[in-house]
Amino acid sequence: MARCISYSVVGSTQEVALRLAKEGAPHGTAVRAETQMLGRGRQGASWASPKGGLYLSMVVRPDLAVLPLLSLGVGMELRDLLAPHAKHGTIQIKWPNDLLAIPAHGGHARKLGGVLTDVVTRPGIDTYAVVGVGINVQGRRSDLPPDLEPNVVFLSEISPGPVAEKELEKPVRAAILQACTRLADPKVREGLPSALAPHLYGVGKPVAVEGVRGTFVGVGPKGEALVEVHGESSPRTFEAGELRLEVA
Ligand code: BTN
Numbered sequence: 001m002a003r004c005i006s007y008s009v010v011g012s013t014q015e016v017a018l019r020l021a022k023e024g025a026p027h028g029t030a031v032r033a034e035t036q037m038l039g040r041g042r043q044g045a046s047w048a049s050p051k052g053g054l055y056l057s058m059v060v061r062p063d064l065a066v067l068p069l070l071s072l073g074v075g076m077e078l079r080d081l082l083a084p085h086a087k088h089g090t091i092q093i094k095w096p097n098d099l100l101a102i103p104a105h106g107g108h109a110r111k112l113g114g115v116l117t118d119v120v121t122r123p124g125i126d127t128y129a130v131v132g133v134g135i136n137v138q139g140r141r142s143d144l145p146p147d148l149e150p151n152v153v154f155l156s157e158i159s160p161g162p163v164a165e166k167e168l169e170k171p172v173r174a175a176i177l178q179a180c181t182r183l184a185d186p187k188v189r190e191g192l193p194s195a196l197a198p199h200l201y202g203v204g205k206p207v208a209v210e211g212v213r214g215t216f217v218g219v220g221p222k223g224e225a226l227v228e229v230h231g232e233s234s235p236r237t238f239e240a241g242e243l244r245l246e247v248a
Contacts, residue, residue, distance in 0.1 A: 001028055001170075001173060001174075001177070002025075002026050002027065002028030002029045002030070003029060003030070004029075004030040004031070004032055004056075004169065004173065005020075005029075005030070005031050005032070006031075006032045006033070007031070007032070007033040007034070008033070008034045008035070009033065009034065009035050009036075009037065010031075010033040010035075010036055010037070011036065011037050011038040012036050012037075012038045012039055012040050012057075013031040013032060013033050013036060013055050013056060013057040013132065014040055014057045014116060014118065014130055014132040015038075015040075016031045016057070017029070017030070017031045017057035017058065017059050017130045017132070018057075018118060018120070018130050020059060021059040021120065021128050021130055022120075025059045026059070026061070027059065027060055027061040027062075027180075028058065028059070028060070028173070028177055029058065029059040030056055030057065030058045030059075030173050031056070031057050031058075032054070032055065032056045032057075032169055033049070033055050034051055034055075034165075035049050035050060035051050035053075035055070036049035036055050037049075039055060039134065040116065040132070041114060041116060041134075042096075042097060042114070042116055043240075043242065047114070047116075047134050048143075048144055048145050048148060049134065050139050050140070050143035050144065051139060051143070052136075052137055052138040052139025052140070052143075052154070052165060053134060053135060053136050053137055053138075053139060053165060054113075054133065054134070054135040054137050054165040054168050054169065054172060055132075055133075055134055056132070056133050056169065056172055056173070057130050057131065057132040057133075058130065058131050058132075058133075058173060058176045058177075059128060059129075059130055060128065060129050060130070060131055060176065060177075060180050061126070061127075061128045061129075062129070062180040062183065062184065063184050064127060065183075065186070065189065066180060066183040066184060066189070067117075067119050067127070067129060068222045068223050069183055069189055069192055069222070069223045070117050070129060070131065070179065070180070070183065071096055071097045071115050071116075071117045071131075071223070072093065072095075072096065072097075072192065072196060072219065072223050073179035073180075073182065073183045073192065074115050074117075074131055074133070074175065074176050074179040075093045075097060075099065075115055076093065076179070076192075076195065076196060076199070077175035077176070077178050077179045077182075078099060078113065078115070078133065078135075078172065078175050079091050079092070079093055079099060079199055080175075081168075081171050081172070081175050082099065082112065082113075082135075082155065085155055085158060085159040085160070085163065086101060086158050086159075087158050087159060087160045088103060088104045088105065088158070089101055089102050089103040089104040089158065090102050090104070090199075091112065091199075092109070092199050092200065092201040093196065093199050093200055093201060094109075094200075094201040094202065094243065095200065095201075095202075095216075095219060095225045095243050096223065096225070096240070096243075097114050097115040097116065097117075098111055098113075098114050098201075099111070099112045099113040099114065099115075099135070100112060100201055101153045101158050102201070108151075109201065110150075110151050110152060110153035111136070111151055111152050111153065112135065112136055112153050112154075112155060112158075113133065113134055113135035113136060114133075114134050115131065115132065115133055116131075116132040116133075116134075117129055117130070117131050117132070118130045118132070131176050133172055133176070135155065135165070135168065135172070136152055136153065136154045136155065137154060137155045137156065137163055137164070137165040137168060138154050138155065138156035138163060138164070138165065139154060141154075189221075190221065192219075192221075192223075193218060193219045193220060193221060196218075196219055197218055197219075200218060200219065202216045202243065202245050203216055203217065203218055204216070204217070205245055205246070206245070206246040207227060207243050207244060207245055207246060208244045208246060209225060209227055209238050209241045209242065209243050209244065210238060210241045210242075212227060212229060212236060212238075213229070213246070214227040214228050214229040214230065214235075214236065215227065215228045216243060216245075217235055220237055222239070223239075224237040224238055224239045225237070225238040225241070225243060
């Protein structure tokens, strides 16, 4: 495996990895931090990064065809990695990039982690991506922003045994690399929407996305969300956005 640079505190592992990638860091180069001061989530959101979480970004240089499916492919690998920890429930992927813990006996879905993929294209030079993974492994609930706290779950809260963020570093790096390798196969890419289906959150439920209301029916071949709108013959497609479930 390529190197992993570890920090105790950093602004954002994503920004460090983007800089390293620009300087030519090879596929698999990773950056990890115990805490981030300026952790970044999707769509301009910040990512609270108190001690106890896993915050890791990796430079990847896969085939171009892999890039649109990369976040979901990494999400699938992470789901497989973390599923054995879900003592009383399951882990599902909320399009496009959330890992949710779903309790078996009622209670609401809570966010266990997220994936942020930044793709950089330098015309005539190269195209690469930085995949950032944040997992709420363990920690103090009082360290979480009060508005997020009710919707966050720590892996330690759903796991039958102790978990430490340090122990997850190597398996998470391997999961990102595995997603790149597996998605290089066109058959795996074609099969991703149906492989994801049983693990996708909210399928068949009423949703709102980008101001459009309909029923979430799954993910298309490019990783796009498919939403059936009443009275329309084919589902609308969304390449990005926030999927909001109208009913929990
Ligand atoms: C999301 O759900 O919005 C994605 C969150 C991704 C957070 C990770 S933590 C490691 C890396 N560094 C960042 O600043 N963000 C990503």
